[in-house]
Amino acid sequence: xxxxxxxxxxxxxxxxxxxxxxxxxxxxxxxxxxxxxxxxxxxxxxxxxxxxxxxxxxxxxxxxxxxxxxxxxxxxxxxxxxxxxxxxxxxxxxxxxxxxx
Numbered sequence: 618x619x620x621x622x623x624x625x626x627x628x629x630x631x632x633x634x635x636x637x638x639x640x641x642x643x644x645x646x647x648x649x650x651x652x653x654x655x656x657x658x659x660x661x662x663x664x665x666x667x668x669x670x671x672x673x674x675x676x677x678x679x680x681x682x683x684x685x686x687x688x689x690x691x692x693x694x695x696x697x698x699x700x701x702x703x704x705x706x707x708x709x710x711x712x713x714x715x716x717x718x
Contacts, residue, residue, distance in 0.1 A: 656696040663689045 664687055670682025
C-alpha cells in the first residue's frame with residue numbers, strides 16, 4: 618500500500634468518525650429537514666464518483682466506484698422520498714386529497 622493510499626484511508630476513517638459524532642449531536646426532530654437538504658450534496662457525490670470511476674486504472678477501483686455510485690443514487694432517491702413524505706404532512710386535507718396519493 619502506498620503512502621497516498623494510507624493517507625486516503627486515514628482521511629476516510631476520520632471523516633466517518635466525525636460524521637457519526639455530528640449526526641448523533643443533531644436532535645431527532647431535525648434529521649428529516651437536514652436529510653432533504655443533503656440531496657443536493659449527494660448529487661454532487663454521484664458526479665464525483667462517476668468521474669473517479671471513469672479514470673480508475675484497476676478493476677477493483679472500478680468495482681468500488683460502482684458501489685459508491687449505487688449507494689449515492691439510493692441515498693438521493695430515498696432522500697427525495699422522505700422529503701415528499703415530510704411535505705405531505707404539512708398539507709391540509711383538501712390539498713392531500715387532490716393529489717390522489
